[in-house]
Amino acid sequence: xxxxxxxxxxxxxxxxxxxxxxxxxxxxxxxxxxxxxxxxxxxxxxxxxxxxxxxxxxxxxxxxxxxxxxxxxxxxxxxxxxxxxxxxxxxxxxxxxxxxxxxxxxxxxxxxxxxxxxxxxxxxxxxxxxxxxxxxxxxxxxxxxxxxxxxxxxxxxxxxxxxxxxxxxxxxxxxxxxxxxxxxxxxxxxxxxxxxxxxxxxxxxxxxxxxxxxxxxxx
Numbered sequence: 001x002x003x004x005x006x007x008x009x010x011x012x013x014x015x016x017x018x019x020x021x022x023x024x025x026x027x028x029x030x031x032x033x034x035x036x037x038x039x040x041x042x043x044x045x046x047x048x049x050x051x052x053x054x055x056x057x058x059x060x061x062x063x064x065x066x067x068x069x070x071x072x073x074x075x076x077x078x079x080x081x082x083x084x085x086x087x088x089x090x091x092x093x094x095x096x097x098x099x100x101x102x103x104x105x106x107x108x109x110x111x112x113x114x115x116x117x118x119x120x121x122x123x124x125x126x127x128x129x130x131x132x133x134x135x136x137x138x139x140x141x142x143x144x145x146x147x148x149x150x151x152x153x154x155x156x157x158x159x160x161x162x163x164x165x166x167x168x169x170x171x172x173x174x175x176x177x178x179x180x181x182x183x184x185x186x187x188x189x190x191x192x193x194x195x196x197x198x199x200x201x202x203x204x205x206x207x208x209x210x211x212x213x214x215x216x217x218x219x
Contacts, residue, residue, distance in 0.1 A: 003041070006078060010037050013079040017101060033082030036068035043072035077124070091119035093137070098124045103148075105131040111153070123158070 014031055015021045027034060039062035047055040055072035063069045068085045070076075073092040080096060082088055084104040090096075093116070094108045102108075106128045110118040120134045123141055128134060129148040140146065140156045147163030156162050161171035170176060 006041065007038060009079050010034060013081045017081045018083065032066040032068065033085040036062055036066040036070060036082060036085060037080055040070040040072065040076060047072040093117045094119040095121040097122060100126050102128040103130040107133045109135050111136040
């Protein structure tokens with residue numbers, strides 16, 4: 001696909017995804033997500049030609065003006081849409097398919113100082129909502145969704161929805177995985193752990209009372 005045709009598709013996806021978009025002139029001048037994507041496409045071209053310094057300079061200038069950090073080594077497909085975008089971070093070895101959407105505050109990052117492929121892969125039509133963190137060399141499946149504020153550390157199958165910290169699959173292939181989950185509530189792992197601790201304390205307390213009762217009978 002020609003470079004300019006790719007840029008044109010980047011504009012068109014804004015009109016598809018954002019009802020507030022009015023004119024091409026407005027979109028081209030005022031959408032920071034679009035500016036970040038265009039800057040990345042230029043930086044990535046230099047990166048592939050091993051002009052690493054120039055590529056990083058372009059990405060850092062883009063970060064300064066847009067608040068969006070995309071490493072020039074990241075591979076991004078067609079019709080990628082960043083909504084608002086402030087605080088988005090996309091790591092060097094990220095691979096993003098076609099028709100992917102991410103929102104502000106999303107991090108597609110690593111988990112440490114590991115070498116090689118260390119950032120996520122997002123397959124076609126994936127969506128990552130506001131503030132979500134997708135970390136490590138994992139794969140978000142085709143047409144899958146990551147809920148706002150989630151932290152995902154494991155692979156997500158195709159056509160799934162993940163929410164919570166750590167991320168849990170709640171919908172897969174259109175069916176709820178957890179039947180007890182109300183659609184308006186996210187899983188709360190901290191509450192679940194506290195409940196388990198409370199249950200364990202109650203069990204230990206009962207065992208202690210039983211032991212005291214047994215000692216009284218022996219006396």
